[in-house]
Amino acid sequence: xxxxxxxxxxxxxxxxxxxxxxxxxxxxxxxxxxxxxxxxxxxxxxxxxxxxxxxxxxxxxxxxxxxxxxxxxxxxxxxxxxxxxxxxxxxxxxxxxxxxxxxxxxxxxxxxxxxxxxxxxxxxxxxxxxxxxxxxxxxxxxxxxxxxxxxxxxxxxxxxxxxxxxxxxxxxxxxxxxxxxxxxxxxxxxxxxxxxxxxxxxxxxxxxxxxxxxxxxxxxxxxxxxxxxxxxxxxxxxxxxxxxxxxxxxxxxxxxxxxxxx
Numbered sequence: 001x002x003x004x005x006x007x008x009x010x011x012x013x014x015x016x017x018x019x020x021x022x023x024x025x026x027x028x029x030x031x032x033x034x035x036x037x038x039x040x041x042x043x044x045x046x047x048x049x050x051x052x053x054x055x056x057x058x059x060x061x062x063x064x065x066x067x068x069x070x071x072x073x074x075x076x077x078x079x080x081x082x083x084x085x086x087x088x089x090x091x092x093x094x095x096x097x098x099x100x101x102x103x104x105x106x107x108x109x110x111x112x113x114x115x116x117x118x119x120x121x122x123x124x125x126x127x128x129x130x131x132x133x134x135x136x137x138x139x140x141x142x143x144x145x146x147x148x149x150x151x152x153x154x155x156x157x158x159x160x161x162x163x164x165x166x167x168x169x170x171x172x173x174x175x176x177x178x179x180x181x182x183x184x185x186x187x188x189x190x191x192x193x194x195x196x197x198x199x200x201x202x203x204x205x206x207x208x209x210x211x212x213x214x215x216x217x218x219x220x221x222x223x224x225x226x227x228x229x230x231x232x233x234x235x236x237x238x239x240x241x242x243x244x245x246x247x248x249x250x251x252x253x254x255x256x257x258x259x260x261x262x
Contacts, residue, residue, distance in 0.1 A: 024075045031071040039064055059112075110161035111140040119160075120167050125233065127166040129155055148237065169233040173206060176240055178227040178247070179216070181259055188215060188225070191256055195227060198250045204239035206230040222259070 042060050115138060120126050124135050126145065133147035143160055145153045168174060182191065192213055199211050209230050216226035231239040251258065 020079050024078045027075055027078060028071070031074075035064060035067050035071065038067065106158045107141040107156045110157035111138070111142075113161050114138060114143070114157055119165055120170070123169075124167055125169040127168060128163070129153075129159055131155070132168075168236070172233055173230050174233045174236050176205075176229040176231050176236070176243070178229070178244070180225040180227070181219075181222050182225065182256075183222040183259070186256060188223070190254075191225065191251075194250055194254045194256060195225075195247065198243070198247050199227075199229065202243055202246060204231060204235065204242055206232065 039060060042063060046059070114120075120135055122135050122137060125133065126135060128145070131145055131147060131153045133145040133151075133153065136144040136146045136152070138144075140157075142157055143155050145155060147153060180191075182188075195213055199205060205211070206229075211230070212226075212228040214226055215223050217224040229243070248258075
């Protein structure tokens with residue numbers, strides 16, 4: 001083996017590539033230090049903005065991994081590694097994966113939007129996709145809703161971000177509307193005090209906003225009364241059932257007969 005030639009080639013290699021390698025190492029250490037600072041800043045910013053706890057680690061990982069990939073690509077450029085083939089392969093793979101996972105990616109993007117914008121949160125009662133129930137959990141790809149008859153419904157997040165959602169518990173209270181129909185020989189001025197007393201003695205109704213009682217419509221065979229009450233959003237159905245029962249019993253006790261009563 002000709003050691004002189006080996007040393008000459010090694011010297012030429014170090015002379016030509018040494019500065020590039022040294023520059024790459026410096027960039028690597030500075031880049032990793034900078035990424036560490038960004039990670040700490042991201043964590044503090046997400047906590048300060050009260051971003052959903054389940055979303056914070058995921059977003060941090062995506063951002064940090066992206067920065068690390070860009071750092072590695074930059075170092076490869078400094079060293080002189082050609083990225084043409086590498087970029088082409090990654091691009092082709094990205095297009096194929098995007099087409100194959102288009103629905104999944106749409107659910108993922110929708111999940112991120114739901115966690116950031118918070119149209120509803122865990123514990124809220126919602127009506128969506130023909131289902132009504134309590135939100136059990138919000139995942140990245142889907143949301144789990146437990147219906148009031150104890151069924152577990154899993155809804156893709158893309159359905160929740162692109163269509164109408166009714167959040168029945170966000171305001172904290174709901175209006176309960178009750179309709180009664182009476183014939184014309186039943187005096188409204190007799191019926192109204194009975195309804196007011198039923199409202200006053202019911203435990204599940206809110207005092208504010210104030211209830212309303214009025215004649216809503218006049219028809220050939222009688223008139224319609226509308227009663228507007230306010231109840232807590234949680235427990236709406238229970239309050240509705242109990243007040244219906246009490247109102248019928250109180251009307252019967254007062255001798256007021258509704259259509260169909262005998």
